Amino acid sequence: MKNFALIGAAGYIAPRHMQAIKATGNDLVAALDMNDSVGIIDSHFPDAEFFTEFERFDRHIDKLRRTKSNQKVDFVSICSPNYLHDSHMRFALRSEADAICEKPLVLNPWNIDGLLDIEKDTGRKVNTILQLRVHPAIMALREKVQNESKDTKHEVDLTYITSRGHWYLQSWKGDEKKSGGIATNIGVHFFDMLHFIFGKLQANIVHHSSDTKAAGYLEYEHARVRWFLSINIEDVPAAQRDKGQRTFRSITVDGEEIEFSGGFTDLHTRSYEEILAGRGYGLEDNRTAIETVASIRHAAIAPLSGDFHPFLK
Ligand code: NAD
Ligand code: HP7
Structure with a gap:
């Protein structure tokens, strides 16, 4: 013990x-x-x-x-x-x-x-704690990508909306110096996940950045990714919002939805099991995601042309 x-x-x-x-x-x-x-x-x-x-x-x-x-x-x-x-x-x-x-x-x-x-x-x-790395759907997708030919490049759309009330911007989470801003505080999960699944980061373009919303384009060895992240309830698509849903998480790979919204609850325990077995993710495993969020924080905003997420229209 x-x-x-x-x-x-x-x-x-x-x-x-x-x-x-x-x-x-x-x-x-x-x-x-x-x-x-x-x-x-x-x-x-x-x-x-x-x-x-x-x-x-x-x-x-x-x-x-x-x-x-x-x-x-x-x-x-x-x-x-x-x-x-x-x-x-x-x-x-x-x-x-x-x-x-x-x-x-x-x-x-x-x-x-x-x-x-x-x-x-x-x-x-x-x-x-990089809990999406132990999510069964994400592990399965990673394995599939690793078994494909080396020059495969997928088209990925990632939409991650997780509404927060007014308290969020009043707390340390709303202070960029303390939390890094939303692309760092919340986005870091999926930037790490994308690197874990699709390999080395090759391009990082930011199309939008505010206290409650961020969006951009990322290219990895095996994927071209349009991403959109928001904590604003208004961004949850109307069909889901009307049903009382405050969260909308979607990843499509070549137009096909990867079901990963379920199974979020016991991922901390799964992470602890791995750590205690000596298989914890360490400092270097975090480097790409931390570099990604630090660049997003300091990036100039690119004009809306080329590969921008459709929710930005
Ligand atoms: P929180 O604000 O609810 O809790 C933070 C706690 O830390 C507060 O109780 C605060 O009083 C305490 N604290 C502040 N300064 C301290 C200090 N100097 N010494 C000791 N305690 C101090 O925030 P939270 O949502 O619980 O987030 C905590 C951490 O967990 C953050 O790093 C956050 O990014 C992370 N987090 C991860 C996930 C996930 O899904 N893995 C989810 C939520 C939060
Ligand atoms: N909630 C609270 O009551 N208090 C909080 O501080 C946060 C949420 P989910 P998690 O906001 O800081 C995500 O979106 O997945 C409420 C990020 N993790 O499922 O647990 C919220 O209003 C995490 O990295 O939240 O956490 C909902 O009602 C980030 O630090 C409910 O809890 C955290 O938001 C569940 O909300 C944050 C992932 O996205 C995996």
């Missing part, structure tokens, strides 16, 4: 990590969040220590390490806002633990280089 600590325990995604720690037969020994709305811990680990100050949390983790306690932390799970991830990963590794960090791993590619140095210095590992 491995011991876990969790940073960002009061947030939206933390319970999925608590479930994953529990479902894989491990223990949460300590948690940190400056927000103390963390009663959810009792549903999973009623004996876990909880801290609202980093310094006290650090002292506790360090004591467990120095005293070789049977609660010495093996993994630190990181569910804090995106711009804090690199600092929290450094804390994990320096505490002689491995890290399991939420996406996006970091906001800029050069942060990965700094973390590689700390991995080397400490001999510990950074693992990341």
Whole structure:
């Protein structure tokens, strides 16, 4: 049984990590969040220590390490806002633990280089949550593409609309310096997935970028992709919106829909199973997606000509 600590325990995604720690037969020994709305811990680990100050949390983790306690932390799970991830990963590794960090791993590619140095210095590992890589439909599509001839190029349309209320832009998620903006905070999932399925990134053009919407064109070794991402309910197609649907996720490959909207719920547990079996995705696995989102953030907006997503019309 491995011991876990969790940073960002009061947030939206933390319970999925608590479930994953529990479902894989491990223990949460300590948690940190400056927000103390963390009663959810009792549903999973009623004996876990909880801290609202980093310094006290650090002292506790360090004591467990120095005293070789049977609660010495093996993994630190990181569910804090995106711009804090690199600092929290450094804390994990320096505490002689491995890290399991939420996406996006970091906001800029050069942060990965700094973390590689700390991995080397400490001999510990950074693992990341790239949960679409363990989605059965995505794994099957990747396998199919890998078995095709090397010069195959697919035509892909990716439409990813996941509505958010007004709170989103008022929170750290709406602050580009903290979240990277929506193409980084939400888009990173599918940019990583596209690279995972279709290989090396060859072109990256941005057609639209605002606080609530982004769109562009990406070319990979094996695909030409028109993409559209929005958190605005108005972008959910009317037929689905009329049925009360607030999310619309679609990938078509050569006009054929890949069914991947279902099966999103236990992907954190699947990711933990892989990490615990020593098959976690590490720093270098994240580089292409982090480079992609960093370029999108700094790109000049291209005119609407050529391969732009049809939802932009
Ligand atoms: P959230 O705002 O709901 O939660 C973040 C928590 O971190 C808050 O409770 C906040 O108080 C706490 N926090 C802030 N600064 C901290 C600090 N210095 N030390 C400790 N805790 C601190 O956000 P969320 O939606 O839970 O997102 C958390 C992370 O998970 C982000 O990196 C986000 O991108 C990622 N996420 C991933 C998925 C996914 O599908 N894999 C889904 C949602 C969020
Ligand atoms: N929701 C909340 O109540 N609070 C939140 O903070 C977020 C959502 P989905 P996930 O918005 O930051 C996606 O779209 O898949 C509500 C991204 N992940 O299924 O869990 C929401 O209003 C993730 O990387 O959300 O998370 C819905 O009612 C990104 O950080 C419901 O939860 C996160 O949005 C479910 O919403 C975000 C993927 O797209 C895989």
